[in-house]
Amino acid sequence: MVDEVFVYALSTCPWCRKTKQWFDDSKIAYESVDVDQLPDDEQDAAADKAYELSGGRRFPVVVINGEVIVGFSPDKFLEHLKGWGGGA
């Protein structure tokens, strides 16, 4: 079962790095973007998308199979990963 995971991150945020490391260590494929490392013309759109999804400006913002999790929270990640027995 394939999970769709996307991580919105900031390059300055250690919890964003921890989040990506957790997915790496768990051997779960994911896509990610360091919003602040994007070219100027793409940065606002990516940041606005993360803010819209999360309802705030806090990072990391993790989207797992359409569910949004704000913050480094492995327990919540597992809840929403179908391949790990979570998900709807």
Next chain:
Amino acid sequence: MSSEARKESLKYLYERVVTPLGFKFTPDEQMVDDLLEAEVKLEQDLGAPYCPCQGRSGVRAEDMQIVCPCIPFHRAHFDAMKRCWCGLFVHLDVTDPDSLPQLPPDEV
């Protein structure tokens, strides 16, 4: 001023601001170093030591609320987590910062 010197000066300043608020630096010294390093870079690039884990809106009044230490602007949220969002500061009685969850305000 070098980055190392600026980190030390921010540390000196922050300690005096956060202690009366009931917070201290996280006991995780590597985390303190990483976060202060990021703040110094943000200050050099953007003019203020913004929280390394929060995004800016471009609206000055909003962005000033995430300049470190931003505890006074998020007091109820941070008190509920016993840490600030990026984890640079924790409540004075915290000895195990890894046990503290990072939760958005609507979940605390």
